[in-house]
Amino acid sequence: MNTLDNLIQALSRLPGIGPKSAARIGYHLIKTNPQYNKELAKSIGTIQDVVFPCPVCGSYTEISPCRFCSDSSRDRELLCVVEQPQDVVTISTSGSYNGLYHVLGGAISPLDGIGPEDLSFDSLMRRISEGSFQEVIIATNPTEEGDTTAMYIRHLMKDFPDIILTRLASGLPIGGDLEYADRLTLARSLRGRIKF
Amino acid sequence: MNTLDNLIQALSRLPGIGPKSAARIGYHLIKTNPQYNKELAKSIGTIQDVVFPCPVCGSYTEISPCRFCSDSSRDRELLCVVEQPQDVVTISTSGSYNGLYHVLGGAISPLDGIGPEDLSFDSLMRRISEGSFQEVIIATNPTEEGDTTAMYIRHLMKDFPDIILTRLASGLPIGGDLEYADRLTLARSLRGRIKF
Numbered sequence: 001m002n003t004l005d006n007l008i009q010a011l012s013r014l015p016g017i018g019p020k021s022a023a024r025i026g027y028h029l030i031k032t033n034p035q036y037n038k039e040l041a042k043s044i045g046t047i048q049d050v051v052f053p054c055p056v057c058g059s060y061t062e063i064s065p066c067r068f069c070s071d072s073s074r075d076r077e078l079l080c081v082v083e084q085p086q087d088v089v090t091i092s093t094s095g096s097y098n099g100l101y102h103v104l105g106g107a108i109s110p111l112d113g114i115g116p117e118d119l120s121f122d123s124l125m126r127r128i129s130e131g132s133f134q135e136v137i138i139a140t141n142p143t144e145e146g147d148t149t150a151m152y153i154r155h156l157m158k159d160f161p162d163i164i165l166t167r168l169a170s171g172l173p174i175g176g177d178l179e180y181a182d183r184l185t186l187a188r189s190l191r192g193r194i195k196f
Numbered sequence: 197m198n199t200l201d202n203l204i205q206a207l208s209r210l211p212g213i214g215p216k217s218a219a220r221i222g223y224h225l226i227k228t229n230p231q232y233n234k235e236l237a238k239s240i241g242t243i244q245d246v247v248f249p250c251p252v253c254g255s256y257t258e259i260s261p262c263r264f265c266s267d268s269s270r271d272r273e274l275l276c277v278v279e280q281p282q283d284v285v286t287i288s289t290s291g292s293y294n295g296l297y298h299v300l301g302g303a304i305s306p307l308d309g310i311g312p313e314d315l316s317f318d319s320l321m322r323r324i325s326e327g328s329f330q331e332v333i334i335a336t337n338p339t340e341e342g343d344t345t346a347m348y349i350r351h352l353m354k355d356f357p358d359i360i361l362t363r364l365a366s367g368l369p370i371g372g373d374l375e376y377a378d379r380l381t382l383a384r385s386l387r388g389r390i391k392f
């Protein structure tokens with residue numbers, strides 16, 4: 001059963017998939033519609049050839065620049081700084097935000113060996129100095145790493161005293177992950193964002 | 197973002213994967229080792245070409261007959277009847293069983309439109325009449341459907357009064373806490389209590 005074992009082994013390396021879930025999915029894939037398997041296999045095999053980080057904001061896109069950066073109807077005086085590309089989608093689907101985005105690529109985490117030089121602070125500050133932003137919203141996760149990153153941004157923003165710096169309100173459960181916030185909580189924490 | 201959306205959509209159709217888990221996995225696949233993606237895609241795309249139900253017992257295999265049916269060291273007087281192919285692996289890894297298997301392909305469930313004619317009772321009874329089994333162990337799930345299926349097997353086995361018919365014991369899970377046992381499990385473990 002090498003092929004099935006290999007498939008289950010590969011599936012169990014996906015985030016949030018343990019050995020039992022991997023086995024369940026593996027057995028499911030033997031019985032499922034063959035067309036579905038072929039399409040899923042093709043999507044997984046080609047995703048990295050098609051999707052890349054937007055050269056402006058860093059969110060994942062198939063066009064350059066991404067649909068947010070190239071959308072002239074968006075408010076170019078608002079910039080929302082997030083940790084991960086998926087956070088852009090999460091905030092976007094909340095329907096409460098119409099500005100631009102900047103993806104840092106993570107959060108400062110000395111324990112994981114991630115320092116400011118590993119994140120896109122350089123391009124963030126370049127965008128801020130060259131753009132027409134009136135407000136920068138820090139939307140890092142409400143975790144220790146997210147807090148550290150927020151404080152680092154506040155430090156960098158000292159050179160731009162005219163730009164309002166805010167942070168998502170804590171209505172988000174502490175220790176949680178932005179990706180798993182529900183729409184209402186996220187919408188409320190956007191509305192109630194506070195000066196940082 | 198059609199490609200990524202399609203991937204996330206396809207992933208969310210896997211068992212136990214909701215929209216949020218699918219998105220998390222989708223974004224993970226953009227960042228992961230390309231070699232891993234290619235291998236996972238290949239496994240998913242080819243699994244149905246390589247793995248098939250054993251023509252004898254119905255468990256999934258890459259050789260015909262499967263490694264259980266063709267293993268001469270196994271006890272050919274013992275037959276264990278299970279619902280699904282993965283149940284064979286579960287029982288096999290328990291290390292407590294050395295007989296043969298028979299996979300029904302599900303359980304009788306009138307609500308889901310699954311009747312006896314949809315399951316492999318014909319080949320089960322053919323194997324029993326042609327084989328040298330001394331005992332048939334019913335290992336269907338301890339659910340309403342599994343119970344119905346077990347009773348149906350008992351009905352079929354009336355033609356073979358010399359073969360011992362048994363069923364997996366139901367009761368408290370080992371290492372569990374009496375306080376957290378549900379009522380049905382507790383009732384069944386009381387009814388099935390054994391002399392100590």
